[in-house]
Amino acid sequence: MSANCRIGIMGGTFDPVHHGHLVAASEVQARFNLDEVIFVPTGEPWQKGDREVSPAEDRYLMTVVATASNPRFSVSRVDIDRGGPTYTVDTLQDLRAARPDAELFFITGADALAQILGWRDAEKLFGLAHFIGVTRPGYTLDDHHLPDGSVSLVEVPAMAISSTACRDRVALGEPVWYLVPDGVVQYIQKRNLYAERTIGCRPE
Numbered sequence: 001m002s003a004n005c006r007i008g009i010m011g012g013t014f015d016p017v018h019h020g021h022l023v024a025a026s027e028v029q030a031r032f033n034l035d036e037v038i039f040v041p042t043g044e045p046w047q048k049g050d051r052e053v054s055p056a057e058d059r060y061l062m063t064v065v066a067t068a069s070n071p072r073f074s075v076s077r078v079d080i081d082r083g084g085p086t087y088t089v090d091t092l093q094d095l096r097a098a099r100p101d102a103e104l105f106f107i108t109g110a111d112a113l114a115q116i117l118g119w120r121d122a123e124k125l126f127g128l129a130h131f132i133g134v135t136r137p138g139y140t141l142d143d144h145h146l147p148d149g150s151v152s153l154v155e156v157p158a159m160a161i162s163s164t165a166c167r168d169r170v171a172l173g174e175p176v177w178y179l180v181p182d183g184v185v186q187y188i189q190k191r192n193l194y195a196e197r198t199i200g201c202r203p204e
């Protein structure tokens, strides 16, 4: 890849990956003229509270299936293979080391952006990548709490979908067709994911 390659990073638990993630990444890729967007499934997402998260390999494979048709999308195992709790400061340092010529753009939804000052080594994050906050139904997008110029705010097509709602629908026997890519529906069925679980509480 040539110098000054522009790489978007879409970090997430992706349990499961859904069309809200894909539309946000696609919109940012086009708006920021990114050469590629790397989806980075978390290892252990330490801020997901006490709920049980699906095995990392399942979340990784669903993300591979979901992104396979877009030549600008790829999936990195960097957070999974590092092991332990996932901190974005490590993600960005590892990706910078792997791609020293690249300019990094870290994509977050409005809900994640609002929490960012509580992340590990938050003060370092803005020196490692430019942050892009995207709109998400049910959440307010703003950057008043963040350093000037560190974040771009972007309106993306509104997709009122959450992984929690997808898991809940599967647990209740309701369809998730068209909320997640077809291959992800098939993967969930094949691996019998989310069949028995406590119902979550996302607004969507």
Ligand SMILES: Nc1ncnc2c1ncn2[C@@H]1O[C@H](COP(=O)(O)OP(=O)(O)OP(=O)(O)O)[C@@H](O)[C@H]1O
Pocket: 011, 012, 013, 014, 015, 019, 020, 021, 024, 107, 108, 109, 110, 111, 112, 113, 134, 135, 136, 137, 159, 160, 161, 162, 163, 164, 165, 202
């Ligand atoms: N519908 C959506 N629109 C825009 N951004 C989204 C949407 N869903 C998730 N995101 C963003 O994608 C990233 C990864 O999200 P994550 O994998 O936690 O999905 P989630 O739907 O928020 O999951 P959960 O319901 O389990 O908390 C976060 O930055 C999040 O804000």
Ligand SMILES: O=C(O)c1ccc[n+]([C@@H]2O[C@H](COP(=O)([O-])O)[C@@H](O)[C@H]2O)c1
Pocket: 010, 011, 012, 013, 014, 040, 042, 045, 047, 048, 086, 087, 088, 089, 112, 118, 119, 120
């Ligand atoms: O670095 C942290 O402390 C940190 C805390 C919470 C979330 N993150 C990152 O934010 C992204 C979205 O996380 P999540 O939990 O909303 O799926 C993902 O890349 C996480 O690794 C990072």
